Amino acid sequence: MLFVDTILDMLSRFALSVHFYNCAAKEATYMADPLPYPGAPRWVKVFGIAVIVVATLVVILIHIGGGHHMQSAGGHGDHAAPEGGH
Amino acid sequence: MIMAPSLRKFALTIHVTCSLGLLGAVVSFLALAVAGLTSQDDQMVRAAYQAMELIARFVIVALAFASLLTGLIQSVGTLWGLFRHYWVVVKFLLTVFATIILLAKMELIGQAARLSAETTLPRADLSAAGIQLLVHAAGGLLVLLVPAVLSIYKPSGMTRYGWRKQYEQPMLSQ
Numbered sequence: 001m002l003f004v005d006t007i008l009d010m011l012s013r014f015a016l017s018v019h020f021y022n023c024a025a026k027e028a029t030y031m032a033d034p035l036p037y038p039g040a041p042r043w044v045k046v047f048g049i050a051v052i053v054v055a056t057l058v059v060i061l062i063h064i065g066g067g068h069h070m071q072s073a074g075g076h077g078d079h080a081a082p083e084g085g086h
Numbered sequence: 087m088i089m090a091p092s093l094r095k096f097a098l099t100i101h102v103t104c105s106l107g108l109l110g111a112v113v114s115f116l117a118l119a120v121a122g123l124t125s126q127d128d129q130m131v132r133a134a135y136q137a138m139e140l141i142a143r144f145v146i147v148a149l150a151f152a153s154l155l156t157g158l159i160q161s162v163g164t165l166w167g168l169f170r171h172y173w174v175v176v177k178f179l180l181t182v183f184a185t186i187i188l189l190a191k192m193e194l195i196g197q198a199a200r201l202s203a204e205t206t207l208p209r210a211d212l213s214a215a216g217i218q219l220l221v222h223a224a225g226g227l228l229v230l231l232v233p234a235v236l237s238i239y240k241p242s243g244m245t246r247y248g249w250r251k252q253y254e255q256p257m258l259s260q
Contacts, residue, residue, distance in 0.1 A: 034253035041243035044172045 089163035097163060101156035105237075108149040109230050115141050116223040122198075123216040128207050135202035135212070138219065142188070142195045150185045157181060170248030173241050177233040184229045191222055 122134035
């Protein structure tokens with residue numbers, strides 16, 4: 001009888017430990033931090049650099065060209081109306 | 087709110103139609119800009135600039151807004167989202183940029199059309215406007231080709247917001 005009690009006691013302890021292990025594992029699953037953000041992919045960085053380069057070139061060209069000038073519609077005067085935008 | 091598959095396909099059809107229609111309209115605008123700039127025939131030059139104004143006002147602007155709106159619906163109504171994937175964000179920003187530049191250039195397009203309607207064709211002014219319109223049409227075409235390529239290839243890469251949302255949703259569903 002004592003032997004049976006000992007066996008049962010050992011089994012219950014084992015079951016408890018397994019139960020607590022599972023709980024802890026489940027909790028770890030819930031509480032685990034998500035993977036760290038890997039950052040922007042390479043194509044985004046290349047695209048961003050290309051956009052910056054093109055924008056800089058456009059700004060430089062506009063400044064070198066001094067902007068576009070076009071006579072206003074029906075303009076018979078001698079002044080040239082600066083064109084809006086770029 | 088995620089759209090049902092049938093509604094999603096319908097919205098996608100409209101979006102693709104508007105976007106490709108916009109590309110086609112810009113190509114036709116570019117062809118007219120070349121014709122207006124290079125033709126020696128006054129009638130041809132006048133017709134080109136008049137047609138350019140009509141196409142820009144009634145086709146390109148309408149399709150640009152339609153493409154933007156249907157794209158927004160498409161992104162919000164699907165799991166792609168608007169700010170979750172870099173390719174969607176880039177596509178959205180490029181379309182907004184192209185639409186803003188288009189609206190800013192509408193005055194110049196109208197001005198060129200008015201100049202071309204004058205009794206004596208002001209060649210110098212028209213060619214100045216024509217060069218600008220040609221450059222903007224070519225630039226616009228290049229800018230609009232990028233979203234088309236992105237839509238087909240859908241390059242990987244999530245934004246920080248998309249990355250966070252990706253982990254939030256499974257947690258909420260458990």
